[in-house]
Amino acid sequence: STGKAKYQAPPVAHYNLNNVTVTPKPLENRENILVLTPMARFYQGYWDNLLKLTYPHELITLGFILPKSKEGNQATTELQKQIAKTQQSGPEKDRFKSIIILRQDFDPPIQSQDEAERHKMHNQKRRRAAMAKARNSLLFTTLGPATSWVLWLDADVVETPPTLIQDLASHDKPVIAPNCFQRFYNEEKKAMDERPYDFNNWQDSDAAQDLAKKMGPDDVLLEGYAEMATYRALMAYMHKPDGFRAETVPLDGVGGAALLVKADVHRDGAMFPPFAFYHLIETEGFAKMAKRLGWQPFGMPNYKVYRYHAQI
C-alpha cells in the first residue's frame, strides 16, 4: 500500500442501459459495434474485408476466440501479425477501438478442418456443441455496457459490401442475417460462378416439426443431410438474381456466417445452446431462443456475403 495521499480511488462506472441507443442509424448516433469471430483458421481475405468496412473503426471493438490446437496457434500468430500492422502502422482510419483475443480452454472435439470430415453427420452435433461453447465464451466475456450491436462474422467470410453494418442495421431488426454464398469456377460454363453456401438460415416446416416430435429429448435436427429431409424453406434458395436487395423475410433458424444482433437480445439471455434446445443447437438454437424471448429474427435473401473459396 502506498499511503492515503497517493491512493487512487478505484473506478466506479455508472451505466444507464437506456442511454445506449440501438437505432436504424447507428453511424449517425455513434453506436458501438462489437464484431465477434470464432476463428479456427486465419484467412487474409477476412482481414482485408474487415478493413474495408466503412463503419467508423473507432466505434468497432473486435473479439476473437481461437482453439488451443496447432491450427489455432498458427491462426493466432497470423491474426496478431495483421493486428499489429493495422493498429500500429496502418492508416488511422483503419484502426479499431480495441481488440480482444481469447484462447479456448477446451479441446475442440474434431481437430481436422478438412471439409468432408467436418461435415459428417455424426460429427456435427459434437462439433456444433463445441462451436456453441466457443461463441458463448466469446460473447459473455466481451459484451460490455456500451455495446449497441453485435456483428457475428465467421473467419471464412471474405467478401461483404463495405456498408454491411449500416445496411443490416437500417432494417431495425433484433436479429438479421445476409445470405452467404460462395464463388467457384464453373467447369461447364468455363467461367466464375456462385452458389449458396449457408443452409442454417431457414423457415420452419411441418416435416421438420414432425421429425422433431419423434426424436429423443437430446437429439438435434441438422440441415442439409439427405437422411434427414426437413423440407424447411432455406433462405439460400430464396435468392433471386434480380430481386429487391433490401427484402427481408422472417426466419426460424439462422446461421452464424454473418449475423447482426441487437445487444439487448443477448443481454436478455439469448445465447448459443450447446445442447438440444427444441431439437436445435448453436446458431439455430439461438434463433429459437431469441424468438422465445420475443425477438423475431429476419434474413435478407438478396443481400449477399461470400465464403472463402480456394484460388484456381
Place this chain on the structure above:
Amino acid sequence: STGKAKYQAPPVAHYNLNNVTVTPKPLENRENILVLTPMARFYQGYWDNLLKLTYPHELITLGFILPKSKEGNQATTELQKQIAKTQQSGPEKDRFKSIIILRQDFDPPIQSQDEAERHKMHNQKRRRAAMAKARNSLLFTTLGPATSWVLWLDADVVETPPTLIQDLASHDKPVIAPNCFQRFYNEEKKAMDERPYDFNNWQDSDAAQDLAKKMGPDDVLLEGYAEMATYRALMAYMHKPDGFRAETVPLDGVGGAALLVKADVHRDGAMFPPFAFYHLIETEGFAKMAKRLGWQPFGMPNYKVYRYHAQI
C-alpha cells in the same frame, strides 16, 4: 484527428482463458471475483456485510442492476452514497477493485415490493421472468476475461460469514449455494429465533416430474405453493443445528440469494432462463442449464446466510 505523432495505438488485449485459474484456494491464487446483485431496495445491512467480507477487496468487482422505478431510483441514490463513502473516504482495505451500476431498461412487471403481493402465485412467473432478464443483463454486461468466480448475492442478504467467498470456493464446486435463513422474534418463546427462508434450493422428486409431464410447454413449476405440491427435498429443511458445517449435497434447483458460480459455467452459456426451461425458470432454470452443460450444482445445508428482517 490529432495527427500521426500524437496518435495513441488502440488497446489490444490478449487473454488466455486457461491462465485464469479457478481453484479451491482463490485467495492464495489472487483470483478475481465478480459480485453481482440485482437490487430493487437498498438495505444498509447488505452494504455493511459486504464491507466485512475478508476476501481482498482489491480482487472484487461489484456489479449492480436496479430497476428504473421510483423505488429503484431511491435505492440507486442510497447505494451511490455508500459507494462514495467507501471508495473515496473509507479505509483503503475496504475499497473494491471497481464497481458497475446498471439501470434496467425495461419496466419491472410488478411495481410493489410488498411481500404478499410479490409472492402471489399468478404473479410469480412474470416476476421471475423479469428477474431472470435483470440477472442476464447484469451477467452478460459485466463478466470479463479475468473473472474467475461470480458470487450472486441478493440485496436483502444482510448477514454472512465474513469468509463467505473462501468458504464456498474451498469446495471446488461449479455452482454452490449456502442455506438462506431469516431471523425473527418468536412470540411464543419470547426470544429471537430463526427460520428457513429460501425454498429454491432443492433436490428433484418424482411428484414434481409427474406434475411437469402434465403441464403445457410454457408452464413453470413453482416451489412453496400448496396448490402445487412438488414433494421436492428442500435444502431449507435439511439444516441440522449440530450438523457438519462443511457438508455439501447435490442440488437440482438453486436460489439466487447467495450463490457462487465458476465463471466458466456462465461462459459455457449457463444463464437464467426467462422462459420455461424444462418447466423451470430463473435461478432454478439456471441450475438445470448448468446440469445440461455437465456442471453439477451443490448446496450447503448447514452453512447459513441471513435474509433481512424488520427490526422489532
